[in-house]
Amino acid sequence: xxxxxxxxxxxxxxxxxxxxxxxxxxxxxxxxxxxxxxxxxxxxxxxxxxxxxxxxxxxxxxxxxxxxxxxxxxxxxxxxxxxxxxxxxxxxxxxxxxxxxxxxxxxxxxxxxxxxxxxxxxxxxxxxxxxxxxxxxxxxxxxxxxxxxxxxxxxxxxxxxxxxxxxxxxxxxxxxxxxxxxxxxxxxxxxxxxxxxxxxxxxxxxxxxxxxxxxxxxxxxxxxxxxxxxxxxxxxxxxxxxxxxxxxxxxxxxxxxxxxxxxxxxxxxxxxxxxxxxxxxxxxxxxxxxx
Amino acid sequence: xxxxxxxxxxxxxxxxxxxxxxxxxxxxxxxxxxxxxxxxxxxxxxxxxxxxxxxxxxxxxxxxxxxxxxxxxxxxxxxxxxxxxxxxxxxxxxxxxxxxxxxxxxxxxxxxxxxxxxxxxxxxxxxxxx
Numbered sequence: 001x002x003x004x005x006x007x008x009x010x011x012x013x014x015x016x017x018x019x020x021x022x023x024x025x026x027x028x029x030x031x032x033x034x035x036x037x038x039x040x041x042x043x044x045x046x047x048x049x050x051x052x053x054x055x056x057x058x059x060x061x062x063x064x065x066x067x068x069x070x071x072x073x074x075x076x077x078x079x080x081x082x083x084x085x086x087x088x089x090x091x092x093x094x095x096x097x098x099x100x101x102x103x104x105x106x107x108x109x110x111x112x113x114x115x116x117x118x119x120x121x122x123x124x125x126x127x128x129x130x131x132x133x134x135x136x137x138x139x140x141x142x143x144x145x146x147x148x149x150x151x152x153x154x155x156x157x158x159x160x161x162x163x164x165x166x167x168x169x170x171x172x173x174x175x176x177x178x179x180x181x182x183x184x185x186x187x188x189x190x191x192x193x194x195x196x197x198x199x200x201x202x203x204x205x206x207x208x209x210x211x212x213x214x215x216x217x218x219x220x221x222x223x224x225x226x227x228x229x230x231x232x233x234x235x236x237x238x239x240x241x242x243x244x245x246x247x248x249x250x251x252x253x254x255x256x257x258x259x260x261x262x263x264x265x266x267x268x269x270x271x272x273x274x275x276x277x278x279x280x281x282x283x284x285x286x287x288x289x290x291x
Numbered sequence: 292x293x294x295x296x297x298x299x300x301x302x303x304x305x306x307x308x309x310x311x312x313x314x315x316x317x318x319x320x321x322x323x324x325x326x327x328x329x330x331x332x333x334x335x336x337x338x339x340x341x342x343x344x345x346x347x348x349x350x351x352x353x354x355x356x357x358x359x360x361x362x363x364x365x366x367x368x369x370x371x372x373x374x375x376x377x378x379x380x381x382x383x384x385x386x387x388x389x390x391x392x393x394x395x396x397x398x399x400x401x402x403x404x405x406x407x408x409x410x411x412x413x414x415x416x417x418x419x420x421x
Binding site: 034065068069072073074076077078079081082083084085098101102 | 345346349350351354375376377381384387388391
């Protein structure tokens with residue numbers, strides 16, 4: 001199922017501890033880790049009076065190579081297969097090419113280091129990747145942010161559903177990695193707008209409706225042998241999901257990615273992007289089915 | 292025409308260096324950029340020597356070495372491993388793969404850790420295939 005993963009790092013946000021905590025995926029047939037470092041063009045670009053910064057390119061490439069050799073040695077020693085890509089270019093484009101070349105089953109990436117302004121103009125790397133790829137993208141978060149996630153990030157996932165097709169694919173994905181999953185908590189965050197009616201009845205109806213649909217998902221998971229419990233939260237979706245993940249002591253948030261187009265997302269944002277960028281929890285984004 | 296040597300490395304600079312050394316010493320170098328491409332070339336026409344990097348995309352030298360050494364038709368092909376990966380790690384990886392149910396493979400006769408001088412490289416090739 002997850003035979004090969006592409007681990008994309010800039011080193012400052014994702015280190016070997018993250019690689020190590022993903023090795024539990026060997027239980028679901030992980031055998032190959034491909035490391036990738038992308039040097040963004042502007043770091044070595046042609047500058048007036050300086051020209052193309054060849055020595056900077058060499059320095060960045062060799063620094064990355066030395067780190068990857070060290071990581072590769074550790075993985076080779078436990079019988080894993082390892083590959084490396086060090087490329088210059090646009091992060092999302094290079095990662096997309098590497099995924100196709102390597103036929104990777106999962107992409108692991110750190111939280112975006114771009115400022116809000118940069119994200120507005122050039123888009124978030126995570127958003128861009130999810131739009132381009134059909135394989136899941138795991139936005140890994142450093143351990144100090146979330147002590148629960150260390151070691152076995154797939155152990156107690158929180159599946160946040162908005163009933164979208166991508167959310168349904170997320171259920172299938174969790175069933176496929178069943179040996180790693182101890183328990184799934186399934187949550188839907190009901191928008192406050194929906195319960196701002198005049199009567200208590202309306203609020204209760206919204207909760208009952210969400211609960212019934214969540215129970216259907218739990219039944220599917222339970223039928224596959226995965227214990228599951230459902231929870232309904234109320235509020236802003238990203239905040240509700242974060243609260244649920246903390247209260248359930250989840251090790252990861254799993255959710256279907258947005259199918260909004262690039263410009264709509266850039267202007268009004270999206271819940272998956274907000275969670276991927278801001279949550280303390282590793283976030284696994286499952287793309288909608290591609291045509 | 293000199294003996295045929297297949298240089299397997301994803302780094303173009305390393306391939307240029309190795310092939311230049313080989314040509315200057317009277318050998319006929321060929322090139323492959325990863326383990327998969329190399330295996331196809333070796334199966335099509337086994338060279339006299341494979342100069343093999345370890346850490347590469349698609350398929351590493353560790354897997355290719357194992358494939359070659361466990362294939363009766365190819366196990367006689369001489370191999371020089373040439374890598375930044377330490378020899379000890381290479382050996383441990385082969386032990387681990389054998390423990391997972393793989394066939395035992397012999398230790399490599401030639402393992403050079405990068406960077407390698409042209410003279411050292413040429414001497415190793417001469418020792419391996421004359």
